Amino acid sequence: MTNSIPQTERRRDALSKERIVEAAIEILDSSGESGLTFRALAARLATGSGAIYWHVANKDELLAAATDHIVARVMAEMAKSPGPREAVRTIALGVFDAIDVHPWVGAQMQRAPWHTSMLQIFDSLGRQLEALGVPQAAQFDAATALLSYILGVAGQNASNARMHGQDPDRAGVLAKTAAHWAQLDAEEYPFVTKVAHQMNDHDDTAQFLAGIDLILAGIEALR
Amino acid sequence: MTNSIPQTERRRDALSKERIVEAAIEILDSSGESGLTFRALAARLATGSGAIYWHVANKDELLAAATDHIVARVMAEMAKSPGPREAVRTIALGVFDAIDVHPWVGAQMQRAPWHTSMLQIFDSLGRQLEALGVPQAAQFDAATALLSYILGVAGQNASNARMHGQDPDRAGVLAKTAAHWAQLDAEEYPFVTKVAHQMNDHDDTAQFLAGIDLILAGIEALR
DNA sequence: ACATCAATGGAACGTCGTTCCAATTACTAT
DNA sequence: ATAGTAATTGGAACGACGTTCCATTGATGT
Numbered sequence: 045m046t047n048s049i050p051q052t053e054r055r056r057d058a059l060s061k062e063r064i065v066e067a068a069i070e071i072l073d074s075s076g077e078s079g080l081t082f083r084a085l086a087a088r089l090a091t092g093s094g095a096i097y098w099h100v101a102n103k104d105e106l107l108a109a110a111t112d113h114i115v116a117r118v119m120a121e122m123a124k125s126p127g128p129r130e131a132v133r134t135i136a137l138g139v140f141d142a143i144d145v146h147p148w149v150g151a152q153m154q155r156a157p158w159h160t161s162m163l164q165i166f167d168s169l170g171r172q173l174e175a176l177g178v179p180q181a182a183q184f185d186a187a188t189a190l191l192s193y194i195l196g197v198a199g200q201n202a203s204n205a206r207m208h209g210q211d212p213d214r215a216g217v218l219a220k221t222a223a224h225w226a227q228l229d230a231e232e233y234p235f236v237t238k239v240a241h242q243m244n245d246h247d248d249t250a251q252f253l254a255g256i257d258l259i260l261a262g263i264e265a266l267r
Numbered sequence: 268m269t270n271s272i273p274q275t276e277r278r279r280d281a282l283s284k285e286r287i288v289e290a291a292i293e294i295l296d297s298s299g300e301s302g303l304t305f306r307a308l309a310a311r312l313a314t315g316s317g318a319i320y321w322h323v324a325n326k327d328e329l330l331a332a333a334t335d336h337i338v339a340r341v342m343a344e345m346a347k348s349p350g351p352r353e354a355v356r357t358i359a360l361g362v363f364d365a366i367d368v369h370p371w372v373g374a375q376m377q378r379a380p381w382h383t384s385m386l387q388i389f390d391s392l393g394r395q396l397e398a399l400g401v402p403q404a405a406q407f408d409a410a411t412a413l414l415s416y417i418l419g420v421a422g423q424n425a426s427n428a429r430m431h432g433q434d435p436d437r438a439g440v441l442a443k444t445a446a447h448w449a450q451l452d453a454e455e456y457p458f459v460t461k462v463a464h465q466m467n468d469h470d471d472t473a474q475f476l477a478g479i480d481l482i483l484a485g486i487e488a489l490r
Numbered sequence: 491a492c493a494t495c496a497a498t499g500g501a502a503c504g505t506c507g508t509t510c511c512a513a514t515t516a517c518t519a520t
Numbered sequence: 521a522t523a524g525t526a527a528t529t530g531g532a533a534c535g536a537c538g539t540t541c542c543a544t545t546g547a548t549g550t
Contacts, residue, residue, distance in 0.1 A: 059528080081506065092530030094510080103507065154377060154422040155429075158444065163451075163459055170458030182477075184465040187458070189416065189478035196419025199377040206378075221381065228386075235393030235410070236386055242407040254405075255412035255482075262485035282497080304537065315499030317541080326538065
């Protein structure tokens with residue numbers, strides 16, 4: 045009943061949770077969330093779905109493991125930053141970039157916000173707040189605000205990817221959205237129509253960091 | 268082929284998109300997102316799934332319509348607030364409360380972030396930024412940051428509801444989470460273990476508003 | 491009265507996550 | 521070595537889902 049790895053390998057290409065997770069990530073990256081099915085996974089691994097279930101409890105655990113895999117890599121590559129403010133930006137940017145490459149991670153983060161990989165990010169963010177001079181009582185709220193914002197952007201990226209597949213024409217989609225906004229009734233949507241043009245020449249990453257900076261500015265005002 | 272409402276009703280309890288959406292909301296509120304199936308909906312409306320599809324294109328449209336229904340009510344009930352700062356808090360709180368009552372709305376907001384109902388919220392937020400004295404160039408980023416934060420919290424509430432059903436013991440869940448955090452390795456999670464106790468006696472709404480205030484403070488620093 | 495067509499309800503299809511189980515392969519004790 | 525036990529495999533089968541299909545109903549306009 046134990047799930048330990050045997051001393052000698054059963055076959056050269058023996059199944060293992062690691063191999064399954066890697067195959068799952070490949071499918072998720074190439075075919076999106078809807079492409080990951082146990083049938084597709086079994087086909088890629090040249091096995092049956094029953095064999096996969098011996099190593100993985102269910103699809104939720106598989107998605108969680110895949111997310112852990114990506115997040116762990118991101119957090120490991122995180123170089124030490126000079127100051128706490130830069131560190132927060134680096135962490136946030138690392139997560140953002142990872143979600144940019146693997147949009148399904150954003151959806152999964154939303155689905156299990158307090159899972160291990162999220163706790164690591166949460167803790168990393170929180171550690172910097174002390175260094176930033178944030179009062180003890182406010183650190184929890186500040187860290188939660190940062191994480192919620194990151195999760196919000198993550199979810200939006202995921203849903204963008206879900207709708208538009210793998211980016212045939214990112215600028216085109218933006219232009220179409222901007223055009224749609226501009227056509228709206230200016231009485232009903234005065235703000236949206238006004239900022240529609242900004243949707244065209246906007247940089248996702250810069251906009252994300254602008255939000256982080258906004259929250260950081262608010263946090264620093266607490267000091 | 269047209270979907271217009273006939274002059275005379277076919278039956279007293281004739282189907283209509285409105286009646287279908289209302290039934291869907293009842294199911295979503297009582298049984299959660301996973302409870303809403305076309306079979307359950309057909310049973311509640313005493314009809315077949317084919318009849319429903321004559322009024323509604325697919326499940327996505329049904330969920331979008333249900334979300335619109337809730338959001339429209341929230342935005343309509345929004346009383347005029349004295350100042351722009353209070354107005355932003357009121358809008359955010361209105362959305363938060365709605366998601367608290369209908370957690371599935373949070374998940375749907377994430378799924379279709381640029382749908383009509385989201386645009387309404389986005390526009391309402393943006394309108395207040397002008398009054399707050401935010402520079403034109405920064406209004407787009409500021410409004411997006413607020414919306415992303417709200418969507419982030421919305422998604423988390425939705426996933427909490429998905430995991431813990433309809434609140435048998437909210438305080439108990441919080442206490443269990445706090446206990447779990449406290450037990451983590453303090454070397455690996457210094458921040459989480461430190462703030463674990465704050466998870467116990469924390470108020471969701473207050474924490475949400477604290478995040479809004481943080482972003483508002485950052486926005487006001489732009490002035 | 492009849493023809494037309496919006497509207498209905500339920501059977502049927504294909505796909506999914508998951509479970510089940512007979513068959514196979516590796517390990518252990520003798 | 522060899523038998524016996526346990527780990528591991530692969531694929532069939534199950535139930536539920538979203539969706540499509542279609543024969544039937546009933547109101548409307550002529």
